[in-house]
Amino acid sequence: MASAVKDSRSGYGSLLRTPGAWTFLLPGFLARQPFAMLTIGIVLLVQSTTGSYGTAGAVSATTGVSMALFAPQSGRLADRFGQRAVLLPGVLVHATGVAALITLALAHAPLWALLAVAVPTGASTPQVGPMVRARWAARLGGSPLMPTAAAFESVTDEFTFVVGPVLATALCTGIHPAAGLIAEAVLTLAGGLLFAAQKRSQPAVHRAGSGDRPRVSALSVPGVRVLIVAFLGIGAVFGGMQVSLTAFTQHIGQPGINGVLYGIFAGGNMLAGIACGAIAWKVGPRRRLLVAYGLLALATTPLWAVTSVPLLGAVGLVVGLCIAPxxxxxxxxxETLVPAAARTEAFTWLTGAVALGQAAAATSAGQLADGFGPSSGFLVPLAGTALACAVLLALRAHLLPRGSAAGADAAAQRVPDRAGAGAKDRERELARA
Known part of the structure; x- marks a missing residue:
């Protein structure tokens, strides 16, 4: 284990010394913060103005569904025309949409008006996380540092889910119900424009020419479709936890600890992400995914029965620890299944799946909280992860297309060339997948 940690530390150090990495990491970190603030900010604002978790969940869900449907299109356009061309108009539309949503909510506008504005607000949400991952992939290619980059990005994402909800909740409960969304819009605008300005690090544009192969959508890859289902389940955990924790803390008269509890949950996710990068895995990724999902489903099982705040924090921490793997x-x-020309699109499909699962879970948990009490919303994460786990088990053969030469070559690139490892060792590692 000591050697694994040592290897990981040198890997993270080498990753962060990649030429040009910091030029997109810092702006990207700022630009992705609002992603974790949007849905919780909507829930807190709309619930404050309407008094209904169901209504708040419906508006939040509409935003999430719109985000999920348009995110892959944004990724496809970024692959074809460049990330800057997509980001610049996107952040302007998003900031305008958030401003309109705040205005309508404070004016007690009807639900249909809130839903109408939620559509462009979600559709224009900048997909900075997938864009950063695409920049790493363009920089590193088939380098053994790619798994380290994946772990690093997951930790960064989860850090935003620690900071974002806590910040949004503190602003909404301590200053004004709209303060969380105002901060979200300002950060989106500032961070998005700074990230878009980093033109040198963005991946090459893949425009289809007369002599090129026909463009293939990432969605045509069977393994990507299976992963989309898996990420729907992860979204169900995020959405169900956000709404259910909000309802639970409101019910016990301590709304201020909502952000703390969600931060504990997201903090477990972040810690697990760091640990994943510190382990020299001998088990293949398919098996790791199945094990992680089984543990996640088990961890969400007791949530609905917990009535104590400390115990809920402890269970939430365990749930968070199971998400990052x-x-x-x-x-x-x-990354092993999709060619470079569709890579940003593939990442946005997964991000969109999380948003869609989060939206569906927010709606379901909100309805359950209104009708059957705050704790009943915690059944949503359990149902989402259990269903996704069953699909993964049934379709696991699609996660690594061994019969495809391209898939075998891509998988071979992912196996680290450790000192003294020969061809037989690499073949054994591929077999474990």
Whole structure:
């Protein structure tokens, strides 16, 4: 284990010394913070103005569904025309949409008006995380550092889910119900414009020419479709936890600890992500994904029965610890399945799946909380992960197309060339997948 940690540390150090990495890492970190603030900010604002978790969940869900449907199109356009061309108009539309949503909510506009504005607000959400991953892939190619980059990005994502909800909740409960969304819009605008300005590090544009192969959508890859289902389940955990924790803390008269509890949950996710990068895995990614999902489903089982705040924090921490291995492994797998020309699109499909699962879970958990009490919303993460786990088990053969030469070559690139490892060792590692 000591050697594994040592290797990991040198790997992270080498990763962060990649030429040009910091030029997109810092702006990307700022630009992705609002992603974790949007849905919780909507829930807190709309619930404050309407008094209904169901209504708040419906508006939040509409935003998430719109994000999920348009994110892959954004990724496809970024692959074809460049990330800057997509980001610049996107952040402007998003900031305008958030401003309109705040105005309508404070004016007690009807639900249909809130839903109408939620559509462009979600559709224009900048997909900075997938764009950063695409930049890593363009920089590193088939380098053994790619799994380290996947772990690093997962940790960065989860750090935003620690900071974002806590910040949004503190602003909404301590200053004004709209303060969380105002901060989200400002950060999106500032961070998105700074990230778009980093033109040198963006991946090459893949325009189809007369002599090129026909463009293939990432969605045509069977393994990507399976991973989308898996990430729907992860989204169900995020959405169900957000709404259910909000309802639970409101019910016990301590709304201020909502952000703390969600931060503990997201903090477990972040810690697990760091640990995943510190382990020299001998088990293949498919098996790791299945094990991680089984553990996640088990961890979500007791949530609905917990009535104590400390115990809920402890169970939430365990749930968070089980998410990162599934996320990291999923992103690692998709890199081996999809060609560079569709890579940003593939990452946005997974991000969109999380958003769609989060939206559906927010709606379901909100309805359950309104009708059957705050704890009943915690059944949603359990149902989402259990269904996704069953699909993964049934379709696991699609996660690594061994029969495809391209798939075998891509998988071979992912096996680290450790000192003294020969061809037989690499073949054994591929077999474990």
């Amino acid at each position: 599934a996320l990291i492994t999923g992103y690692t797998l998709v």
